[in-house]
Amino acid sequence: MSETLTxxxxxxxxxxxxxxxLSFVLSRVLNSGVIMSIEKNDQELKRLExxxxxxxKTKYVSLFNSYxxxxxxxxxGQDIRYxxxxxxxxxxxxxxxxxxxxxxxxxxxxxVKQAYSSISLSGSNLRDVDRLVHETxxxxxxxxxxxxxxxxxxxxxxxTNDENIWKKAERLKIFGAFDLQTMxxxxxxxxxxxxxxxxxxRLSPLVxxxxxxxxxxxxxxx
Amino acid sequence: MKTxxxxxxxxxxxxxxxxxxxxxxxxxxxxxxDVRRTNFPIITKEDVIQMMVSIQQDGDEVVNEFKEAYRNYxxxxxxxATASGTSSLHLALVGAGVEPGDExxxxxxxxxxxxxxxxxxKAIPIFVDIDPITYCLDPTKxxxxxxxxxxxxxxxxxxxxxxxxPALRSLVDKxxxxxxxxxxxxxxxxxxxxxxxxxxxxxxxxxxxxxxxxVGGEGGIAFFKEKEDYERxxxxxxxxxxxxxxxxxxxxxxxSQLDRLPYYDDIRARNAAxxxxxxxxxxxxxxxxxxxxxxxxxxxxxxxxxxxxxxxxDLEDYRVKDAVQQxxxxxxxxxxxxxxxxxxxxxxxxxxxxxxxxYPFTLSDRQDFGYELxxxxxxxxxxxxxxxxxxxxxxxIEYERIQAYALAFKKxxxxxxxxxxxxxQGNDLSIPYERDARLG
Numbered sequence: 001m002s003e004t005l006t007x008x009x010x011x012x013x014x015x016x017x018x019x020x021x022l023s024f025v026l027s028r029v030l031n032s033g034v035i036m037s038i039e040k041n042d043q044e045l046k047r048l049e050x051x052x053x054x055x056x057k058t059k060y061v062s063l064f065n066s067y068x069x070x071x072x073x074x075x076x077g078q079d080i081r082y083x084x085x086x087x088x089x090x091x092x093x094x095x096x097x098x099x100x101x102x103x104x105x106x107x108x109x110x111x112v113k114q115a116y117s118s119i120s121l122s123g124s125n126l127r128d129v130d131r132l133v134h135e136t137x138x139x140x141x142x143x144x145x146x147x148x149x150x151x152x153x154x155x156x157x158x159x160t161n162d163e164n165i166w167k168k169a170e171r172l173k174i175f176g177a178f179d180l181q182t183m184x185x186x187x188x189x190x191x192x193x194x195x196x197x198x199x200x201x202r203l204s205p206l207v208x209x210x211x212x213x214x215x216x217x218x219x220x221x222x
Numbered sequence: 223m224k225t226x227x228x229x230x231x232x233x234x235x236x237x238x239x240x241x242x243x244x245x246x247x248x249x250x251x252x253x254x255x256d257v258r259r260t261n262f263p264i265i266t267k268e269d270v271i272q273m274m275v276s277i278q279q280d281g282d283e284v285v286n287e288f289k290e291a292y293r294n295y296x297x298x299x300x301x302x303a304t305a306s307g308t309s310s311l312h313l314a315l316v317g318a319g320v321e322p323g324d325e326x327x328x329x330x331x332x333x334x335x336x337x338x339x340x341x342x343x344k345a346i347p348i349f350v351d352i353d354p355i356t357y358c359l360d361p362t363k364x365x366x367x368x369x370x371x372x373x374x375x376x377x378x379x380x381x382x383x384x385x386x387x388p389a390l391r392s393l394v395d396k397x398x399x400x401x402x403x404x405x406x407x408x409x410x411x412x413x414x415x416x417x418x419x420x421x422x423x424x425x426x427x428x429x430x431x432x433x434x435x436x437v438g439g440e441g442g443i444a445f446f447k448e449k450e451d452y453e454r455x456x457x458x459x460x461x462x463x464x465x466x467x468x469x470x471x472x473x474x475x476x477x478s479q480l481d482r483l484p485y486y487d488d489i490r491a492r493n494a495a496x497x498x499x500x501x502x503x504x505x506x507x508x509x510x511x512x513x514x515x516x517x518x519x520x521x522x523x524x525x526x527x528x529x530x531x532x533x534x535x536d537l538e539d540y541r542v543k544d545a546v547q548q549x550x551x552x553x554x555x556x557x558x559x560x561x562x563x564x565x566x567x568x569x570x571x572x573x574x575x576x577x578x579x580x581y582p583f584t585l586s587d588r589q590d591f592g593y594e595l596x597x598x599x600x601x602x603x604x605x606x607x608x609x610x611x612x613x614x615x616x617x618x619i620e621y622e623r624i625q626a627y628a629l630a631f632k633k634x635x636x637x638x639x640x641x642x643x644x645x646x647q648g649n650d651l652s653i654p655y656e657r658d659a660r661l662g
Contacts (some may be wrong), residue, residue: 014277026471030265030273033226035439035475037613039432065305065440066465081578095462103577131483153469154305174308174335174661187569187658196575197341200306200333202430204439206471219376 012150015123022210029209038175041138044205048212049157050103055215056133056143058158060166061209062177063157067146068149069201070156074116075140076166076172077158080104087112089139115143116158122149126218141165152210155203167193174200235625241303243607244640247553252555253623253628256589262617263436264480272472272478281470288473289443291480297420298445300452302459302466303473307406307428309441309466311339314424315374317446317455318400320345323585324373324475326402329359330387330564330598332378335662336404337565339426341365344582345373346591349566351598355511357524358385360600366394371586374400379408379418381610382434382519383510387413387421400424405445409435410487411519418519419445424455429476432662434490434521434616435483438472458603487519489618494520497615500628501517504635505531506546522560525612532638537645540606541654543632546634547609553630558609563659564601566593595655605654 014022034040049061064070081087082103088095091106099106117139119132136143146156160166171175171193178193183212232253243249243609269340276284285303293301304310320326324345328336329578330349340347350367352361359534375394377385387401394401403425405411408418419425429441446452459466498509511517520610529535549555571593574583581593611627636643 013281018506019274019277023270023277026277027270027271028224031226032224032270033261035431035436036226041439065469066467068463068465079578080361080575082581083579091337094463095464097461100463101464103581151281152471154465154467162273170327174338194569194573196570196573198338198570199342200308200335200430200440202306202440204437204441204469204472206438206475207469210471 006149013123013149018214021213025209025213026206029206033206041205045203045208048208051212052159054158055129056145058159059078059144059161060163061157061159062166063155063167063203064201065203066154066201067144067156068094068126069199070144070146071095071116071156071201072102073160073169073201074144074165075102075104075174077160077169078115078141079168080115085112086115089114089117114140116140116144118144118146120149122145123151126150126214129218147211150211150214152207155207155211171195172198173202174198175202185189226261228259228261230257232620232622232626234622235629237629238281239629240636242633244549244553244633244637246549247640251554252633255554255625258554258556260614260619260623262613264482264618266478266482268481269475269478272473276470276474276477284470284477285468285473288437288476288480291444291477293445295480295483296417296445298425298447299448300449302444302452302455303468304442304444304466305468306440307426307430307442308335308339308342309428310349310428310444310511311376311404312342313444313455313458313466314402314426314446315343315345315376316458317337317444317451318374318402318424319451319454320373320400322582323371325369325371326373327359327364327367327375329378329380329600330566331357331380331561332404332565333406333484334381334565334568335406335423335428336376336378336386337571338622340376341570341576341582343477344577344585345572346371346586346588348372348582349564349593349598351600352380352527352604353386354600354603356383356386356513357381358383359390360470361386361389361393364390364457364640367395367592368399372397372399374402376402376404378404378406379411381510381522381524382407382411384408384411384413384418384516385510401585402426406433407521408519409433409521410483412517414515420447423447424451432613434486434519435479437468437479441468441472441476464597486618490520490616493520493615493619493624494518494523496624497523497628501525501631504632505637506635520615523615524560524608525557525611526608532635532641534638534641537642541645543607543609543642545641548644549640550609550630553633555611555630556614557609557611559605559654559660560612560662561660562605562654564598564605564655566598567595567655569658602655604643620649
């Protein structure tokens, strides 16, 4: 165990006021036994997915262990894959690099639909989340919500009303929703949903629990 | 309070239980239903306190502290903490210099992530059959699979038994290839005292929920022997923009669990040795073979069935296995199949669509990728004639529980006529690898 009990001089992302509530919720999750298996910890992930669906007023939510994972899910869900092209509004350097790595070209033509819109939530804009979500409404078929700046590590979600996008995005994940629903078989009657390249974008239930608590308490944050 | 605490103890076992009627036929179970649950990871006050400490610290420092502590434990020169085992394997491959279109030799029997990591590196997985005794990659067959496109060999330490790395090292040296370990099952496993993860040129290791050493739910770590390979992996993270970072929350849990890993390892080894010895007293069952100088970590414990030793060799081996599984499950031991189809028979490798439009498989000149299941006879045989104990032996279970497991197998061994009856009653059971492929 670490010998240092407190490190007050270190800059942290998690605010002091949150220490107790987050420690409490993490202890509860640890004590509940959910991290002992994929099947059990899936319950914790579903709770966060429901919260995000409510927040974004969308039907389908898929969690990822990073913003780039969520980008991959959003693109894959729309069949934007190797040798495809798409458009993004003001792509960041990281987004450009990641799409290039995926073999996807970025185009500027305005008639090409924007692949996704995104918002990044942090301690400072959390109370404005409803407005931020509202402002992105209808811009793209998928909304990516990046929670990484909340301070729990890389975590993001895609939110969409298109079931097919969600299904395909889940198929991109090793241990995605389908793997659990089908008793770990990956057989799929719909050829376009069959798994191909897959990445482990699965989120830790401990991280999910922290994000969920933070969303629940967003109106109490200073 | 919602808790994982197990409140009811097992009764002390008795050798008399072996002669009780089988639970399948209405007799008493060796392990009654209300005491079957096992628990892992064990959460202690240290885990909770560490979490309270880490929450006050800078997240990157927590991850770094964990990474350095575990790197030191393993004895690797360089490490990158990741969000998953798959991503750690991806980095291990890229760090070792695997480039788009290269071929990487992997065993046909493993978890699908081994091969998917090769695809993530935009390389072509070439599957090779396993050794029939160790169930790990067969070095002789691996040599036959080497072509001028081969860049690396990535053995898997199946269930926690290190693959034959000395033989594979000779092979990679002979052909100027790289040796990348998939050490995802092999925390604390070793060859002549050198820990898995530190032996190859690089290694990837899962730290997720089903492992002997898990961080908080999902995680992984990549190890590198050479600075150049480590820096190549870091360079890839920068150039691709991909975010594979581990969360500090899971790293915090890893820190406190790491302190207790050797203790859990010792209990697991003690229990496995007890069970292997007990199975050696049966005719039907035998435990894993561990070569001299090797340390098995027993993330899973595969039991081989030898029906011929009970006069059941006129029956289909997979039907005998299925009958035994039913019987032993009724006795309270959850032995089961882990994997039923070699990885090349899973959809992603049957379809070969990769990143889209068949990439990276389209980079290959091959007409035949060698993915037909009949290329892997030893894997198929193993899938027909063995059962696996997973979580139930991973946890530091009580002495009386491992005694009870042993008694359950001995009880089945005493009843070959019931096994025969069950098989002869017949059903529409198909051969494991003709069913839908299961991930685990």
